[in-house]
Amino acid sequence: SQELEQSPQSLIVQEGKNLTINCTSSKTLYGLYWYKQKYGEGLIFLMMLQKGGEEKSHEKITAKLDEKKQQSSLHITASQPSHAGIYLCGAEAGTYKYIFGTGTRLKVLA
Amino acid sequence: NAGVTQTPKFRILKIGQSMTLQCTQDMNHNYMYWYRQDPGMGLKLIYYSVGAGITDKGEVPNGYNVSRSTTEDFPLRLELAAPSQTSVYFCASKSGGISYEQYFGPGTRLTVT
Numbered sequence: 001s002q003e004l005e006q007s008p009q010s011l012i013v014q015e016g017k018n019l020t021i022n023c024t025s026s027k028t029l030y031g032l033y034w035y036k037q038k039y040g041e042g043l044i045f046l047m048m049l050q051k052g053g054e055e056k057s058h059e060k061i062t063a064k065l066d067e068k069k070q071q072s073s074l075h076i077t078a079s080q081p082s083h084a085g086i087y088l089c090g091a092e093a094g095t096y097k098y099i100f101g102t103g104t105r106l107k108v109l110a
Numbered sequence: 111n112a113g114v115t116q117t118p119k120f121r122i123l124k125i126g127q128s129m130t131l132q133c134t135q136d137m138n139h140n141y142m143y144w145y146r147q148d149p150g151m152g153l154k155l156i157y158y159s160v161g162a163g164i165t166d167k168g169e170v171p172n173g174y175n176v177s178r179s180t181t182e183d184f185p186l187r188l189e190l191a192a193p194s195q196t197s198v199y200f201c202a203s204k205s206g207g208i209s210y211e212q213y214f215g216p217g218t219r220l221t222v223t
Contacts, residue, residue, distance in 0.1 A: 004152070033211060042114075042200060042214035043153075088152060090212075096141060096160055097168065098212070100152035 002027045002093045006101035013079050014109050021074040021104045023089035029069045031092040037103070038085045046074075046087075079108045111136050114215035116201050122221045123191040131186040131218050133201030141204045142184040143212065144168075144176065146197040153200065159184055191222045 003026045013019050023032070031050055035043040047056045049065035049072060056063050060077045076083055086103045093099040117132045135142065140161045145153040145168075155168030159178040173195060175187040184203075188195060198219050202212040 006152075035214075040217075042216045043202075043212075045211040045213070048211055090153075096158055096166075097155060098143070099155070099169075100145075102150070102152040 002091070002099055004089055004091055004099055004101035006087075006089060006104050008104060009102065010105040010107075012107045012109065015080060016078055019076050019079055019106070021087050021106075023072045023074070023101050025070050025091060027070070029065065029072070029091050032065055032069075032072045033090040033098075034063050034072070034074055035088045035090060036085050037088060043088065076106075079106075081108045081110050084108045113137065114201055114203055114213050116199075116215035116218050118218060119216065120219045122223065123188075125191060125193065125222060127191050128187070128189050129191070129220075131188070131199055131201075131220075133184045133186065133215060134182050135184075135201075135203040135213070136182065137203060137205065137213065138181060139203035139205045139213070140181065141206075141210075141212075142178065143202040144174070144184070144186045145200045145202065146170065146195075147200060147217075148197050156186065156199075188220075193222050196220060196222045 005024045034046040037043045047063045052067040052069045054065045062075045065072045088103045090100045114135045143158045144156040154170045157176040159165045198217045200217045201215040204210045204212045
């Protein structure tokens with residue numbers, strides 16, 4: 001079965017620093033989703049990547065899917081306290097089914 | 111639109127009790143999902159539905175049941191609650207098949223003691 005592994009599991013950065021979160025799949029990805037979860041709340045959709053080499057940006061967050069479609073990275077530029085939370089990658093794992101990574105907990109120190 | 115709503119927000123159950131977690135969406139989405147999230151873990155799919163009257167098992171369905179009598183509602187039933195079912199439960203919906211993002215509810219935090 002397909003699995004998603006995220007790294008690092010947790011991250012503490014100083015405000016203003018850049019950071020990267022990785023998501024690696026055991027199988028080819030046909031749809032990779034990035035979500036953000038604030039502590040104690042539901043998930044908020046950030047971006048979806050489908051094509052090998054695809055890159056999308058929203059405000060200070062950029063996500064990329066590698067050419068082989070087995071790894072994605074999420075990059076935050078000039079981090080702010082509002083970026084704090086849990087970042088999860090998710091993927092299509094068959095018809096109508098999704099799997100998720102274990103998440104990366106991000107803390108941004110002001 | 112309220113989006114995806116879940117009730118209750120918190121619940122404490124005793125071992126062996128039963129309960130229903132409610133999920134409603136007002137976006138006319140065909141696809142609905144139930145996940146559980148254990149501490150430090152990602153989300154595991156319990157059940158999903160592709161339309162009214164159609165449901166199927168996900169990765170961890172044991173101990174749960176679902177029904178989908180309307181497009182809007184997708185309740186999750188726990189029978190004979192066990193401590194292993196202590197978790198945060200999320201309901202989600204989406205409009206289409208592949209390549210559509212899911213919209214999540216705020217979650218129900220369940221403790222079984």
